Amino acid sequence: MYFVQMMARDFTDRVLAWYDRSARVLPWRIAPGSAETPDPYRIWLAEVMLQQTTVAAVAGYFARFTERWPTVGDLAAADDADVMAAWAGLGYYARARNLLACARAVVTDHGGRFPDSEAGLRALPGVGDYTAASVAAIAFGRAAVVIDANIERVIARHRLIETSLPAAKREIRAALAPLVSDDRPGDFAQALMDLGATVCTPRSPACGICPVMADCRARGRPDIERLPVKPPKKAKPHRHGIAWWIERDGAIWLIRRPDKGMLGGMRALPGGDWADDPPLESGAAESGIVRVDHGFTHFDLTLTLVRREAPPEAPPESLGAAGEGIWWPIAELDAAGLPTLYRKLTDKMLERDV
DNA sequence: CATACGTGGCA
DNA sequence: TTGCCAAGTAT
Numbered sequence: 001m002y003f004v005q006m007m008a009r010d011f012t013d014r015v016l017a018w019y020d021r022s023a024r025v026l027p028w029r030i031a032p033g034s035a036e037t038p039d040p041y042r043i044w045l046a047e048v049m050l051q052q053t054t055v056a057a058v059a060g061y062f063a064r065f066t067e068r069w070p071t072v073g074d075l076a077a078a079d080d081a082d083v084m085a086a087w088a089g090l091g092y093y094a095r096a097r098n099l100l101a102c103a104r105a106v107v108t109d110h111g112g113r114f115p116d117s118e119a120g121l122r123a124l125p126g127v128g129d130y131t132a133a134s135v136a137a138i139a140f141g142r143a144a145v146v147i148d149a150n151i152e153r154v155i156a157r158h159r160l161i162e163t164s165l166p167a168a169k170r171e172i173r174a175a176l177a178p179l180v181s182d183d184r185p186g187d188f189a190q191a192l193m194d195l196g197a198t199v200c201t202p203r204s205p206a207c208g209i210c211p212v213m214a215d216c217r218a219r220g221r222p223d224i225e226r227l228p229v230k231p232p233k234k235a236k237p238h239r240h241g242i243a244w245w246i247e248r249d250g251a252i253w254l255i256r257r258p259d260k261g262m263l264g265g266m267r268a269l270p271g272g273d274w275a276d277d278p279p280l281e282s283g284a285a286e287s288g289i290v291r292v293d294h295g296f297t298h299f300d301l302t303l304t305l306v307r308r309e310a311p312p313e314a315p316p317e318s319l320g321a322a323g324e325g326i327w328w329p330i331a332e333l334d335a336a337g338l339p340t341l342y343r344k345l346t347d348k349m350l351e352r353d354v
Numbered sequence: 355c356a357t358a359c360g361t362g363g364c365a
Numbered sequence: 366t367t368g369c370c371a372a373g374t375a376t
Contacts, residue, residue, distance in 0.1 A: 048373095051372065054363075054372095090360080093359080094374075126373095126374070127374085129374090148372045202370065
């Protein structure tokens, strides 16, 4: 019993000592040992942006958001379209919709302050198990069990957990819970994430410099990269679609996609549904064709742009799937906040036109 | 428990 | 070039 506690403390201390030496410097992070108080708004915003998204991709967005909306109250008061446009290019757009819903819930239901408990945070829109635990630990010093993909990898290897994800999560949590630092839970969580991101990497882990290599059960194994075991991936189907370039007086017609589904709530070019089969010759034969290939998480898409005149008797409004649209000046297209798929298409179209 | 949901970087 | 992967959440 005492031995187990001693080993746990030893693991925790070694991880924290390594973090004190090796912590990454990140815009949303307070350096270990600093006297600064974390701002729950900035911690939460960064955690949401970082969901399934790399540090490099987030940095610029985090800077722009915090500059434009310095507090959760500022964000709650923002226009939906401005926030969606500011999120454009970052992906997983449900996060942006939930971000606004969460900010407004904090203002409306919590007096403008984030709940300081894991359970309170977990009840907010877009805040799942990971984000609730990480904000509780980092912003409020709660000894929450934080588990992200980095920490899963570190623990699965250290304890040689062979169970496949997501079933392995239960064992990982059980192994991690007794190791959590009561004194520095936020630093402990960030330390393990840094360790996973920079030392215990998916491929070619640097076991030689790992602070917990002494008792790592996977250390030295030629198949260490196998852990954590993941389920086999399914093949991605290929789909096709048409988008319309409708131009008038130096502007093009943009619509807003429905909240649910792909690119939900984002501004986009009008067009037809995406189908399993290529579009018919008749549509593709028109002038002004540009084509892009784009890979989504669960399917690949070939999207063909067709120049189209809005017939006088059929107002362009009817061409937008959401029935909602706007004439957007082509010269200001950068500010439209188009997701990458459409951004690729318009970039290519303008390059071609010049 | 499985699936939908973006994007960019790296080997 | 193709596949893998990243501080996950909602349903």
